[in-house]
Amino acid sequence: MKRNLFCIISILFGIALFSVLSSCTPPPRKRPARFTPKACVECHVQEQKAFAAAKVVHAPVKAGKCEECHQRHGLVGAVILTENSARLCYTCHEEQKTRFAQGKPHTALVDAGGQGVSCTRCHDPHAAEQKGLLKKTGNALCFSCHEPALFTQGETHIPSTEDCQTCHDPHASSEPDVLVRPVRELCRECHDLQDPQLRQSHGGYPVQETNCTGCHTPHASTGPKLIRKHAHPPMTQMGCDNCHLDPQSSTPFQTVARTPDLCLSCHQEPGEGGKEEVIHAPFQTGDCLLCHDPHATDFPGQLVSQEKTMCLSCHADLEKEGDVPHPPAAERCTTCHNPHASSQGSLLRRAEGELCLSCHKDTGAELEYRNLHPPFAGQECTACHDPHGGKDKTFLVSSFPALCYSCHQDKEEEFTRVTIHQPVAAGECKRCHLPHASQAESLLVSEPETLCFTCHAGMRSRSQEETAHPPFQEGECRLCHLPHASDTPRLVTATGTSLCLDCHGDLLQGESMQSVHAPVKQDCTACHDPHESPVGAQLKQREQELCLSCHASLAGRMKQPGALVHAPAAQGECTVCHQPHESPEPHLLQASLSELCAMCHDETEPQAVKAHGGFQVQDTLCTSCHTPHVAQEEKGGLFHPVVHKPFAGKVCEACHK
Template sequence: MTKKVSFQRRAGILLVVFLFIAFAGLIRANSLTGGNNPPIGEDAREMSTPDIIMIDLPAIPGGEQMPAVRFFHDRHTDALKGKSCNECHLKKDQSYIFKFKRTKDSDTETDMDIYHTNCISCHTNEDKAGNTAGPLNGDCRSCHDSKSEPISTWVPINFDKSLHYRHESSGYLLSKFNTEGVNCGACHHEYDKATEKIFYKKGNEESCYYCHKPTATKEASAIRTASHQSCVGCHQQLIDVSEKTGPIKCAGCHEKTEQKKIKVLKEVPRLKRNQPDTVLLASWTLLPGTTTESAKKYMKSVAFNHKTHESNTANCRSCHHDTLKRCGDCHTETGKKEGGYVRLEQSMHDKDLEKSCAGCHRVQQEASNCAGCHEMIAEKSFRETACDKCHSVDLTGEKVFPIVKETKEILARQELIATQVALPPVPDKLIPQEVTIDIIKDKYEGAKFPHRMILRKLEDRIKDSRMAGFFHGDNLTLCAGCHHNSPASTQPPKCASCHGKTIKAANDGRPGLMGAYHVQCITCHQKMNIEKPAATDCTSCHKKRI
């Protein structure tokens, strides 16, 4: 009995010691991760943050490769308590270089020593001062943790027209180039290969993405590096002189909830870049040897309203995805390397390419004001498309080729004015005010369908859409949203003309009448974000029969 008690006592002591060690380890781990900050190890799987930077130096030949370090940038920024970027980043030519404690990469051993010496030294100093600190010397796996899988919530920021104008009109942006009183040269520049220096040329401004690609090239840094050095560096310089500016933390630009806090201007003046108001899309007019006779072999040209499209896109890159040159400079009739061998016809008509005209229009049809009808309308094949809706400018009457730019702009403007004719709405007397749908009433009474009110509501929702106004072309087009396979008419056939009373679908896929009504109405409500009546609220449309 005595031995048994002694054993139980020893087991109890061991249990207490074990719990104490475990508790001490938990405190230590919590300290290493910064208290309430995102955890490391297994618990990090449940953590999400936009500020993860992977520190992964090239492997040393013949050496053991440690797992990459997941560095939480915003956590460290907060720990600096208002100190500037120069705590970790050096400057070159008065600009921050966003590498850690160096202006350029060296060999792996040198860079690794920079990280270890400076990171551990900072953590040690913080620990001695009684502050929450990161891993200390010997805590290798606290940083090099292959099991840690935090979820990055990083999202790109859209430098849209509103943000662009706020920077363009700011009184704080000062260019080192002579930019005639404008801010453009503070960000925009070109690269001189001969002198290996950057310079600014007014009127040649282009998107940063055109030169700064996802990965660095011989002549330009990666877009991520260039953006941070330019944007964050400028913001920090303004903070240093106590001026109000944009964010310097990762979340400020790359976290969804923070992005929603960015002020958006309702009215943004047109971007000034010598662009035309109207364009005549007719690349073939520039081909050598083009004559009045050879012009007959080409499609009619397209009058393109450049100014209107500018106001309906986020920025120039929405269409000019790789350069601000004409589409036909890279996308030729037969295709070439500069355009990825995408032919001009494909670049305009391929519905699977968001940068193409047809592809962009297809995306616009998914908007709530459009999707209610377009979701249920079968997509036409290419051969069924009315080409002359866009290809409407006949140039066979022109005597001189190539046609000069000014003449093409005039021709495009004239065509656009001629086609911008507002169509009168269908008169009320031709639209039934209410339609009773009771042909299949059984458990429920017939539905009272407010026909005229719904049509007028659809008209109201698209009245400001110039795209709808152009492509609908007929004041009866909206009727096709429901009467989708019959000729446009103020007296279309009943739904029962094509959809039978039987529940079973026809051999060609047409649903029965009940299915047709419910799919058409419910899908329209869902796509147009109409909450009432709900799809499951049967009696809102037809009363239950007693």
């Protein structure tokens, strides 16, 4: 019993001691995190200082909450916003989202894709010296986009010099030109439109019922009273009643007559009394006000808008995005077109060619050249050129060679042949041909004898050599070559020997010949250079080298040690014995064998008779004993390698009488 009690007391004491010791031991330290993100300002120190020094600091920047707008980018610098465009700004400025949704946004704020609004066009997203974080103060900010001269010329509307926001909302509006209110209401805020003096200055008409900007510019004008630059004379001369009913009538702004009769009472019909065959549709229907403003405008001719813009409102198909515009089409359509009526098609001011050449005078001078392209001769410029614009400054209606094929359809099929001239294959017709006119035939850019050498310049020096082929020397390349395409190699006009025989037909007698040289049956250029060679007869190599290039086995025998070579062969004069083209004799021989040998060897000479054992051999066949080209020297006499034993011992009488 005592022993058990002792054990229990010992255990309790041990537990108590462990508890005391444990309480004295410090707690284990936490291992620091391996990566601790830095605050943005730890790297962007200079930027933060600049922002803090500004008068107005964006609230998130001031609070150091960069990540409300930006995502972290790590070591590589980048601007990564949490949202794109104005959506980011709307997260705080939700009231602006409603304003933009209810009206048309200020065009300066619409981003490049037209999909949203870019607040940073006007506002600095971090800090600025101006209220509202604006990048500039007052009108200076507006003038960073809008040309200042248009708002400061001549007589200036006071808000234009003081504060654009008097009339315009900088963000969005349901009114045109982001006006804060409708035009009439806006003008009434400063001007009493029912003031008798104001009414008197407007001819007594009740102008409170009109749109002030129909006559007055809201910004600045070079004329008095902010009248727009181009004003209708009756208006500036207080002759309103020339067109309108009396100001005291119940309908003072009703016109005294309908258009076009009203307009034509002052404006004579354009052209020859309006009898032109082609009449502009609005003019024909008397809808003058579709193009013209009857009071005042900022555009010449009292047009309702800038000329090109106005024309494209009906003729939108003529504006090709990305094309190079014809300068008149880019600036003033009426440079070429009469806006009312014309005796020419498409309301042109003159006949097509005459109109084009009135500007393109250098091209007009080409009408005096010897050879004219038919469309150019007929002054049908639009057969090839688009008068409004094109893919490049030539304004062609289609690209090469499709444009040329539209008339030269036979050539398109021709150009599918096996061999095609490189400029043709590349569709570069103008490498060789001029499009309008030329002093050379076929509208070539230069005379045929020089044209080919513009590309084949390396051959020009060869053409000057005395040994040049006459057609090549005289630049008559087309005598042998086709200029566009051919079914034969090198664009030659015919295949094989038929091309050469057109000129050199006398060289061959045809079927009466017993032997014909193989190249003559196939291709003359196997032996002859068709252009030029320093070797006679335009041979590609010297005579012996040329012949042995095919007769390789003979060449090998001639080079063997101890070879005895027949003198003409040794001297490279193959044609002493052989015809190069054809012969009535076998092996292309120049004459019968007995006649041929007798040309050099007098077989009746005593020494020759003695060498032949006293026999008369002039009527025998020399090649029955002798080889005509080469033999082994040890045998002498150019004998065949295998010899009859009596013949070898010169015992001819053993067989012959």
